[in-house]
Amino acid sequence: MKTLKDIGEHNAIAALTANLKAVGDDCAVLSQEGSLYDLVLTSDPLIQGVHFTPDAAPEQIGHKAAGRVLSDFAAMGAEPQYLLVNVVAPGTENVERLEKVYAGFTTLCERFDTEVVGGDLSEGPAFELHVFGVGRVPKGTALLRSGARPGDAIYVTGPLGGAQKSGKHLTFTPRVTEGKWLRECGFVTAMMDLSDGLATDLRHILNASNVGAEIESDAIPLNGTVEEALFDGEDFELLFTARSEPAADCDIPLFKIGSITSEPEVLTLDGAVLERKAFEHFKD
């Protein structure tokens, strides 16, 4: 018998989704007959002991649960519209804490004009929030991971690393506004949000676009060490590739960290090939 621990998250997802249409971007993008917009869908779990510790501020737990999903919309340049949230909690869960979690959740939704329209509350052994999001993007304009081309510049929208240590993983602002602006400006070729660390996430773009990349450690905006920026994750900044420089009047912070190369899936840091290394659920 093989367990999830034996094969790891990525292999398990690959096995389960083998028969489905390509799943790989931060959201599913679905064209709707007769509509000017594509439908954009995503879901994210937030599990106590996995995505936050029991002593995290309740409002911040709710903030992170909503923020992760809103960040998925940002990653596509999409507009979030509706969220649903399934809450799981043991019977011993403190109701006041739950109300604060919910308040943190709805406060962030309101900031981005996103309405909470449903959900569920069930009994279970761990405290969890499962958030589902529905949004839209003008037909055919969603930014995917697959559009990067050799010669494109690589950018991030803010400093990276140390998000767990600093607590930023609980308080980050999802880059919904920036994502929409980047889609509208027209120079972005591929985009995603940074949830697993720059090195790991950039590989998703390389893989989907069948290209390579060279990045410079000096150019990476840092909240911690370079190692942390590459592998920590949960920065929830945007990572994108662009075929030209942003316009001079661009008032969104953008940091150019490298360029796309033609050698498929080869990622170099300061000229040296960077090895794979990343957190993966079910693997130690």
Next chain:
Amino acid sequence: MKTLKDIGEHNAIAALTANLKAVGDDCAVLSQEGSLYDLVLTSDPLIQGVHFTPDAAPEQIGHKAAGRVLSDFAAMGAEPQYLLVNVVAPGTENVERLEKVYAGFTTLCERFDTEVVGGDLSEGPAFELHVFGVGRVPKGTALLRSGARPGDAIYVTGPLGGAQKSGKHLTFTPRVTEGKWLRECGFVTAMMDLSDGLATDLRHILNASNVGAEIESDAIPLNGTVEEALFDGEDFELLFTARSEPAADCDIPLFKIGSITSEPEVLTLDGAVLERKAFEHFKD
């Protein structure tokens, strides 16, 4: 400190959703600017030890997870289009079991032309599936709980009771086809699916419509005892009210079990007032 066990599921949901727009039907129905369809959204959890036992057949666990959400669409007369599923499992979870769960899930989705377009796999202490559904219904035609009027007849689409004992809760066919037909036929005034037992669910219609109801035990189609039909739950048949008889050529099984009365929220069985009694999460 108050816990969820102290106040129960319904009070907790009421406290959490106090600031939201009315949430109450099986799905949220949202009008979309410039579209001929309303957007229909729902989510349901399926948790080991709560909604199924560890020894349940894996394919049936997946079937039930999809079926609960598809039944929500049926309840509105809506057409399900897309599902996303967040899977939570401990690292010791058997991968082969998980593949069978997923196969049961996708097989039922395919039967109702519903596409699985995304989801997530995370580590957690219990085996859970959180399913999110997106669908549509022609603008303004969704069947709500709030349309029942005195004099309407009350119907169900199939035999009730004993769904846990018989295993039907794991193998039921969601009434998507029947729900769509009932919406199109135009004589239905209110509808929902039977997940918590006839007595408990009928009260939701009475409450939303501000009416009462009288039902006859002899008229209830049974899979178990009358008590089980009233309070067991998980039959996943449709419960609806109608202003006239179905057409003679209706080939969907329909069972008339009583009528709507004008006395708000008073439910009688064989002429005697029926007391409230129902399973509620967090309450013993």
